[in-house]
Amino acid sequence: KYEIPKLDELEKGPWPSFVSDAKQEALRRRKLSDDQILTHRDAVEDLLGQLELSFDEGETHWKHGGIVGVFGYGGGVIGRYSDLAEKYPSIAMFHTIRVNQPASKFYSTDFLKTICDMWEYRGSGLMNLHGSTGDLVLLGTTTEQLEPIFYELGHVLDTDIGGSGSNLRTPACCIGKARCEYACYDTQALCYELTNYYQDELHRPAFPYKFKFKFDGCPNGCVASIARSDMSFIGTWRDDIRIDQDAVKAYIAGDIVPNAGAHKGRDWGKFDIQKEVIDLCPSKCMSLEGDQLVIDNSECVRCMHCINTMPKALKPGVDTGISILLGAKAPILDGAQMATLMIPFMKAEAPYDNIKEFVEKVWEFWMEEGKNRERLGELMQRVTLPKFIETIGLPPAPQMVKAPRSNPYIFWKEEDVKGGWNRDINDYRSRHKR
Amino acid sequence: KYEIPKLDELEKGPWPSFVSDAKQEALRRRKLSDDQILTHRDAVEDLLGQLELSFDEGETHWKHGGIVGVFGYGGGVIGRYSDLAEKYPSIAMFHTIRVNQPASKFYSTDFLKTICDMWEYRGSGLMNLHGSTGDLVLLGTTTEQLEPIFYELGHVLDTDIGGSGSNLRTPACCIGKARCEYACYDTQALCYELTNYYQDELHRPAFPYKFKFKFDGCPNGCVASIARSDMSFIGTWRDDIRIDQDAVKAYIAGDIVPNAGAHKGRDWGKFDIQKEVIDLCPSKCMSLEGDQLVIDNSECVRCMHCINTMPKALKPGVDTGISILLGAKAPILDGAQMATLMIPFMKAEAPYDNIKEFVEKVWEFWMEEGKNRERLGELMQRVTLPKFIETIGLPPAPQMVKAPRSNPYIFWKEEDVKGGWNRDINDYRSRHKR
Amino acid sequence: KPQENRLTDLGPRHFWEFFPPVIQENYGKWLYHDILEPGILAHVSETGAKVYTVRCGAARFMTVQHVREICEIADKYCKGYVRFTTRNNIEFLVDSIEGLEALKKDLESRKFAGGSFKFPIGGTGAGISNIVHTQGYIHCHTPATDASSMVKAVSDELFEYFKGMTLPAKLRVSMACCLNMCGAVHCSDIALLGYHRKPPIVDHEYISKLCEIPLAIAACPVGAISPDKTESGKKTVKIKSERCMFCGNCYTMCQALPLSDQEGDGVTILAGGKISNRISDPKFSKVVVPWLPNSFPRFPEVVENVKKIVEAYAKGANKYERLGDWAERIGWERFFEQCGLEFTEHLIDDYRLAYDTWRTSTQFKF
Amino acid sequence: KPQENRLTDLGPRHFWEFFPPVIQENYGKWLYHDILEPGILAHVSETGAKVYTVRCGAARFMTVQHVREICEIADKYCKGYVRFTTRNNIEFLVDSIEGLEALKKDLESRKFAGGSFKFPIGGTGAGISNIVHTQGYIHCHTPATDASSMVKAVSDELFEYFKGMTLPAKLRVSMACCLNMCGAVHCSDIALLGYHRKPPIVDHEYISKLCEIPLAIAACPVGAISPDKTESGKKTVKIKSERCMFCGNCYTMCQALPLSDQEGDGVTILAGGKISNRISDPKFSKVVVPWLPNSFPRFPEVVENVKKIVEAYAKGANKYERLGDWAERIGWERFFEQCGLEFTEHLIDDYRLAYDTWRTSTQFKF
Numbered sequence A, B: 001k002y003e004i005p006k007l008d009e010l011e012k013g014p015w016p017s018f019v020s021d022a023k024q025e026a027l028r029r030r031k032l033s034d035d036q037i038l039t040h041r042d043a044v045e046d047l048l049g050q051l052e053l054s055f056d057e058g059e060t061h062w063k064h065g066g067i068v069g070v071f072g073y074g075g076g077v078i079g080r081y082s083d084l085a086e087k088y089p090s091i092a093m094f095h096t097i098r099v100n101q102p103a104s105k106f107y108s109t110d111f112l113k114t115i116c117d118m119w120e121y122r123g124s125g126l127m128n129l130h131g132s133t134g135d136l137v138l139l140g141t142t143t144e145q146l147e148p149i150f151y152e153l154g155h156v157l158d159t160d161i162g163g164s165g166s167n168l169r170t171p172a173c174c175i176g177k178a179r180c181e182y183a184c185y186d187t188q189a190l191c192y193e194l195t196n197y198y199q200d201e202l203h204r205p206a207f208p209y210k211f212k213f214k215f216d217g218c219p220n221g222c223v224a225s226i227a228r229s230d231m232s233f234i235g236t237w238r239d240d241i242r243i244d245q246d247a248v249k250a251y252i253a254g255d256i257v258p259n260a261g262a263h264k265g266r267d268w269g270k271f272d273i274q275k276e277v278i279d280l281c282p283s284k285c286m287s288l289e290g291d292q293l294v295i296d297n298s299e300c301v302r303c304m305h306c307i308n309t310m311p312k313a314l315k316p317g318v319d320t321g322i323s324i325l326l327g328a329k330a331p332i333l334d335g336a337q338m339a340t341l342m343i344p345f346m347k348a349e350a351p352y353d354n355i356k357e358f359v360e361k362v363w364e365f366w367m368e369e370g371k372n373r374e375r376l377g378e379l380m381q382r383v384t385l386p387k388f389i390e391t392i393g394l395p396p397a398p399q400m401v402k403a404p405r406s407n408p409y410i411f412w413k414e415e416d417v418k419g420g421w422n423r424d425i426n427d428y429r430s431r432h433k434r
Numbered sequence C, D: 001k002p003q004e005n006r007l008t009d010l011g012p013r014h015f016w017e018f019f020p021p022v023i024q025e026n027y028g029k030w031l032y033h034d035i036l037e038p039g040i041l042a043h044v045s046e047t048g049a050k051v052y053t054v055r056c057g058a059a060r061f062m063t064v065q066h067v068r069e070i071c072e073i074a075d076k077y078c079k080g081y082v083r084f085t086t087r088n089n090i091e092f093l094v095d096s097i098e099g100l101e102a103l104k105k106d107l108e109s110r111k112f113a114g115g116s117f118k119f120p121i122g123g124t125g126a127g128i129s130n131i132v133h134t135q136g137y138i139h140c141h142t143p144a145t146d147a148s149s150m151v152k153a154v155s156d157e158l159f160e161y162f163k164g165m166t167l168p169a170k171l172r173v174s175m176a177c178c179l180n181m182c183g184a185v186h187c188s189d190i191a192l193l194g195y196h197r198k199p200p201i202v203d204h205e206y207i208s209k210l211c212e213i214p215l216a217i218a219a220c221p222v223g224a225i226s227p228d229k230t231e232s233g234k235k236t237v238k239i240k241s242e243r244c245m246f247c248g249n250c251y252t253m254c255q256a257l258p259l260s261d262q263e264g265d266g267v268t269i270l271a272g273g274k275i276s277n278r279i280s281d282p283k284f285s286k287v288v289v290p291w292l293p294n295s296f297p298r299f300p301e302v303v304e305n306v307k308k309i310v311e312a313y314a315k316g317a318n319k320y321e322r323l324g325d326w327a328e329r330i331g332w333e334r335f336f337e338q339c340g341l342e343f344t345e346h347l348i349d350d351y352r353l354a355y356d357t358w359r360t361s362t363q364f365k366f
């Protein structure tokens, strides 16, 4: 429909071209019969046209989102309108729907195909697999289609939409026990359980701002929870790394390729356990005694390096659980924050009452004290860590900090100081003349 | 004169007891003839009495300092009055005089003895060798003695008093070339030169607050300039560490004790150059090739460790000079600051015009922009480092920071941005509808 | 009765329903894995079962047509199951070596009309995986650049690293189109970030209608916005431009304060962040290129700078050493030298915790 | 004519005049040195000359009597020269071994009437040197504890480390009597710091006479002071006690706001700082014991805690490893365990740059 020379450039090169893909759908939409399509037939073409224009002008052409949604829910839909509605009428309204993805994003093709059909019929046929938070994102439909789509999601697909706005956002987890030998707890199960247990928080915004849960099965952090979730659950263990000494020998002998072959593409020379494992251990708690690998587990900081490098020989311990870290967020307003270790270790077993109890304590405090649009991390900074842990009832632990404070500006409380703070100047002056 | 049981306790133990020392002087003052003593004979006794009382009450008995001094000078004397003048009349006035110490604190006994006589005659006979800044501190005299003391210091001792108040404070340096093989520049000479060149700044407060120079001959930092001087001069070099390979071999063979014997008190086993030097080198730029020690000098960060450990084998390079760091200070107000590297390298040779030029640029900016009681380091924080270096004309260098910024909040200037900042909403709206 | 016949609070489907049998049977029983070749993982269970995973690159912006093709493949080879990774790759799982070979061949043969691969295999191990990114001009109102196009351009250039495992360690490239940073961009080995450099324009005549002015004022983290009146007496705001750091938070709160500008907007590159706790702590990425222009559609300047960093890293880093750990080991002064990047005043922190980035030591390299 | 006959701006005496001949002759020519035994240094020049230094501990609070005794010794053995170190030790320099032996014998024989050594030899190498400190109750108006007495008590206890070189590296103990920290206390291996824990008392009836009230208000770094009126209408201030962090800056500016209090005042211990650039960067000391009472005159609690830290360090650290580097290597959680110190909420930073101290990693020890 439009000349899109700049976009055409993006068909070149080996990486899958979204432009080529969009073009195939644009073509298809032209050919679809009327009963296969309910919304704008040339939505894709208009989108490409507007995109090309954005390239020319170096500016977006989407208006500030409007408030649209499905009845009874406070999130899950992002309203979007073009500021060139006359020029590109088919994308005048172009709302997205965030569909709550299944934990760790396995799908049956049945499910996906049903979504595709529904979305071609009621939307643009464009989607994101997946959004950054984790949702399956349906890109571009009109306001009137929102309710029918929601109806179909529920009644046909037996699934729900995700979060947006000041609520619990769609939780996400790594693949964990489904296909990873490192998982220290059941990430899918915990993700699913908390998602469902907190449906109300997910759908009906009552928080000061957004709140994100993410679940990493181990310190490798494959779902990046430490960087982008207000509450980050990371698997760990508190007993000993399991060692298969025969396998260690096989690694040393060069019979097993290290790090499961992750470095195969280059010749790094023969594997050297001393240089590649023992010397790189951050806590320097490993040694070779003869041909036995010895780990001083009490000093291990469970960084995963040795396990990653020799997965056939080493495994996390069996007394596994989670560390909980709080407060990660993107830079707006005060600069980005990474999540801070608040609970060094907790067991993570169904029905997860200990975890829910903690979640609710944190929320309670945040809902009470948090200002509008104040993320948990910012609140923690504002009230300070000592006050925060006091309020949610966590005992102070050196694990919560990299190092103790270097300034001596301790805010003592009156009750901690013998004699209290009320003093009489006359009493003082009886000892000290002016 | 008083019962001082608590102080008596402090005569016990091996460390030199200031109480015992004070008592010997108290005794002596009782015995001195009247023409040997001009001020209060029992000043020492009153001081000990008041000190004992302070122990009992857990509070100091010195009043807030009054403004006293010598004519024409704005500093060098700290006024001090007891708040128990009636009880301890001999220390009712107890001012200190800061005598500018000679660079690196060598003395002839003539000089010291003359001071002692003068000070027994005109003061308490108590002093500090030395004050934390570096002065020879005379503790305790009366207001009327200030001018005579100043007169004697000048006319008899040919010396001057030091700094206090919002001025340049008495500069201090390490022993450097006088007795240290590591000195990369002449710390005494530079200290002396700047002290004398800036006498006006030292004696006549015109700064927003105090300002300190300190001179360390090398990165070992024996005068702690990096922690406690607004302008810290630290010796360094930019060519290669000099190596005597024979001496290296002698160290390896165990013929020379490492670190000049600093660890002699314990049996640390045979010297292991790999473990004790090469592995500890922070830039990992050393290696042994056969029995030759090889240093990749371009990667060396001149931490001094290898040189300290093998002083007979290694020496700093010969193209020596200084790094200048700015802004160290104690915690009040915003927390302590360490000095920040501003000039990675500069030659330091008489008459030091390059250094003076830099000093004056920094002062000019500080005097213009600094608020009352704002240290240089605080000003740097307030105006930000990029603006600070721009104003004093230093080109940005990665050496100034540990790492680049992690937040993307860059304050661009209007002139850096094509098209400037003045934009027209109507122009914008011609492309983007509301 | 609007709630009648509504199903709400269903939550997502239970994950178990979507697991292929081999996953259900071996859930929690995996013993170890092997990367057979780039993009191909083999996981071995204590039951003796094996599962082979083929990881394929994908533009996460996809049409239903493409998804249908994915389903077709999954139906043919994978018993009707497929998954997506946390970095938007597609994973096809099979439980036999034969299935694997057929699948691989099929995937590699599929190309879009424009010539690009539909299902390039790779993204595992010590290489570069899919570039996670955000909406850009495709769907968002605040971007300072486009996402999908930049990602396509950079991915084309880094393709060999996606297909190979030749780097010292994983290298994660991420992209976000404004400072809201929808993703973990701030902790990526290389982060591409769109951002503005002109203060907002105030739509004086409309602002009082369109926005809650106090909220707009409060939104500014540096207090650059203050209340004002137009000549005609309408409530509006004024912006102290020299205080503004172009964060766009005011625009998020108030549409009458647009920032976008063809000349002002562009890209900054950050480097050296990471997420994993392996060997070193997670860390933030650092700004290493202050600004590059939005050269649509293929961003040659961005591509070139990314390439420089990747190549210097590939050459200089030790095995297992992430980009940020390498930069810290050699020193940031060397990083700039080895990557051929210029160090400018913009890279020196001047925000809240800036003091902690100052060099308070004489340890440095010339 | 007050300026008549005045000599001003003389500056200090030139250092050269005070150098003994061996120093003048070998200035800048030193080749290397040796620590012959604790407290005895030998420096060798390229001219072949040698100088022996005997370093003696001293209370830097000295009387003229004691200084005269120093001079007497210097006259006898050192050609009339003597020096003082940056840590207030006395250094006697001789240029022959014979001179050295006689000098040593003499120094060791001298004791004060109370029994303590006048000139203990030591303070070199991997040991503990003199404790630098401040005025305390002897001369200052703001202290929260006394300096000389605490230093004497602690030095007695650490005497063996002054006399020996048995530690892994130098260990510097410093002391300051209030947060003004007159010294490099904030970067010491162990720092003892006096501080207050009660907000200032306002001397309402006198404050307007004694102080510039706006300056007092401005002095507070946390804005805890605000203007107020007394019942009688005099200008005064009020203090929001719960905001106060007891820094004492207001008292420095205004004597009508005293903080000292027998029960409130006490000592905090910081540890792990350093100055030198050797191996690791200079670093700040960290608060490790939040508060101990002022138990005059011998501060048993302070002494005990210092001892604990020194002994744990002596046991645990590697050769050349400074206290802070040791704590970082084993982790602060282990530091507290090994020193037998309690970790309390007071030790968690809540001041300006606090976020940078939070643990943003899963790397920790149980």
Ligand code: SRM
Pocket: A065, A078, A080, A096, A098, A128, A130, A131, A132, A133, A134, A135, A136, A137, A162, A163, A170, A210, A212, A228, A229, A328, A329, A330, A331, A332, A333, A375, C133, C134, C135, C139, C140, C141, C142, C180, C181, C182, C183, C184, C252
């Ligand atoms: C769709 C999505 C980007 C994508 O292309 O994938 C997205 C899109 C938007 N984000 Fe986001 N965010 C998305 C994941 C994220 C993430 C990543 C995550 O959740 O793991 C982050 C960083 C983590 C975090 O929460 O801090 C993120 C941090 C933000 C922020 C900054 C919040 C902060 O506290 O710093 C904003 C600004 C705001 O909330 O006003 C924001 C705001 C927005 C808005 C709503 C724009 C706005 O200013 O109101 C965007 C709507 C675009 C559109 O039209 O679709 N988005 N946003 C992601 C959600 C998809 C999904 O549900 O799966």
Ligand code: SRM
Pocket: B065, B078, B080, B096, B098, B130, B131, B132, B133, B134, B135, B136, B137, B162, B163, B170, B210, B212, B227, B228, B229, B328, B329, B330, B331, B332, B333, B375, D133, D134, D135, D139, D140, D141, D142, D179, D180, D181, D182, D183, D184, D252
């Ligand atoms: C005498 C001395 C302590 C000593 O026992 O040695 C000293 C004593 C005082 N210092 Fe100091 N300072 C002394 C060296 C220092 C140092 C160390 C140094 O210079 O290397 C520092 C830390 C470095 C620095 O400058 O930051 C220091 C940081 C302070 C501060 C905090 C300044 C800050 O910006 O944080 C104050 C408070 C003030 O200036 O109001 C202060 C204030 C004071 C006052 C004037 C008290 C006051 O509040 O007005 C003390 C007078 C005590 C008295 O009656 O004698 N003194 N003061 C030192 C000077 C002797 C000399 O000249 O040799």
Ligand code: SRM
Pocket: A104, A173, A174, A175, A176, A179, A180, A181, A182, A220, A221, A222, A223, A224, A259, A262, A308, A309, C033, C035, C041, C084, C085, C086, C087, C088, C089, C123, C124, C125, C126, C129, C130, C169, C170, C172, C187, C188, C189, C273, C274, C275, C276, C277, C278, C320, C322
């Ligand atoms: C499939 C996926 C999880 C998922 O739920 O989808 C996954 C899967 C595996 N990860 Fe991961 N990681 C996945 C995202 C991540 C992320 C998150 C991200 O990149 O956004 C990280 C953090 C990256 C970072 O630190 O910035 C991540 C850091 C790791 C690490 C630590 C690597 C390091 O050197 O720091 C390992 C350990 C290793 O590679 O040996 C690891 C190891 C693994 C293993 C070997 C685990 C296992 O035994 O199966 C899996 C195959 C690795 C491979 O691809 O070479 N995974 N992994 C994700 C694939 C993303 C993709 O398509 O490329």
Ligand code: SRM
Pocket: B104, B173, B174, B175, B176, B179, B180, B181, B182, B220, B221, B222, B223, B224, B259, B262, B308, B309, D033, D035, D041, D084, D085, D086, D087, D088, D089, D123, D124, D125, D126, D129, D130, D169, D170, D172, D184, D187, D188, D189, D273, D274, D275, D276, D277, D278, D320, D322
């Ligand atoms: C005499 C003195 C300089 C002066 O101008 O007075 C001095 C003299 C020497 N220092 Fe120092 N340092 C002196 C204060 C310092 C200080 C400052 C301080 O403690 O306040 C430091 C910084 C301490 C810190 O980092 O906290 C200091 C850190 C060093 C170092 C680095 C030690 C380390 O392990 O980090 C060395 C190198 C070494 O010991 O091998 C060193 C080495 C030396 C050498 C070996 C230099 C030489 O070749 O002559 C001198 C004899 C060392 C010894 O005592 O074992 N000097 N030295 C100071 C003696 C103070 C005292 O009486 O104890």
Ligand code: SF4
Pocket: A174, A175, A176, A177, A180, A181, A182, A183, A184, A216, A217, A218, A219, A220, A221, A222, A223
């Ligand atoms: S985070 Fe750990 S458990 Fe989860 S997929 Fe990654 S490596 Fe496996």
Ligand code: SF4
Pocket: A280, A281, A282, A283, A284, A285, A286, A295, A299, A300, A301, A302, A303, A304, A305, A306, A307, C279
């Ligand atoms: S997990 Fe990390 S810290 Fe623990 S032994 Fe292995 S490498 Fe060392």
Ligand code: SF4
Pocket: B174, B175, B176, B177, B180, B181, B182, B183, B184, B216, B217, B218, B219, B220, B221, B222, B223
């Ligand atoms: S700072 Fe360096 S030059 Fe100065 S005395 Fe110490 S070791 Fe010698």
Ligand code: SF4
Pocket: B280, B281, B282, B283, B284, B285, B286, B295, B299, B300, B301, B302, B303, B304, B305, B306, B307, D279
């Ligand atoms: S001075 Fe320090 S950085 Fe340089 S080679 Fe020696 S040990 Fe290494």
Ligand code: SF4
Pocket: C134, C135, C136, C140, C141, C142, C143, C144, C176, C177, C178, C179, C180, C181, C182
């Ligand atoms: S990063 Fe910014 S522009 Fe991009 S999708 Fe997120 S909010 Fe929109």
Ligand code: SF4
Pocket: C199, C200, C219, C220, C221, C222, C223, C224, C225, C239, C243, C244, C245, C246, C247, C248, C249, C250, C251
């Ligand atoms: S862009 Fe950010 S800094 Fe600038 S005015 Fe808006 S909110 Fe303030």
Ligand code: SF4
Pocket: D134, D135, D136, D140, D141, D142, D143, D144, D176, D177, D178, D179, D180, D181, D182
């Ligand atoms: S530290 Fe405080 S109390 Fe001690 S001398 Fe310095 S200003 Fe006075």
Ligand code: SF4
Pocket: D199, D200, D219, D220, D221, D222, D223, D224, D225, D239, D243, D244, D245, D246, D247, D248, D249, D250, D251
């Ligand atoms: S002591 Fe410090 S914090 Fe407390 S009121 Fe005074 S200036 Fe403010």
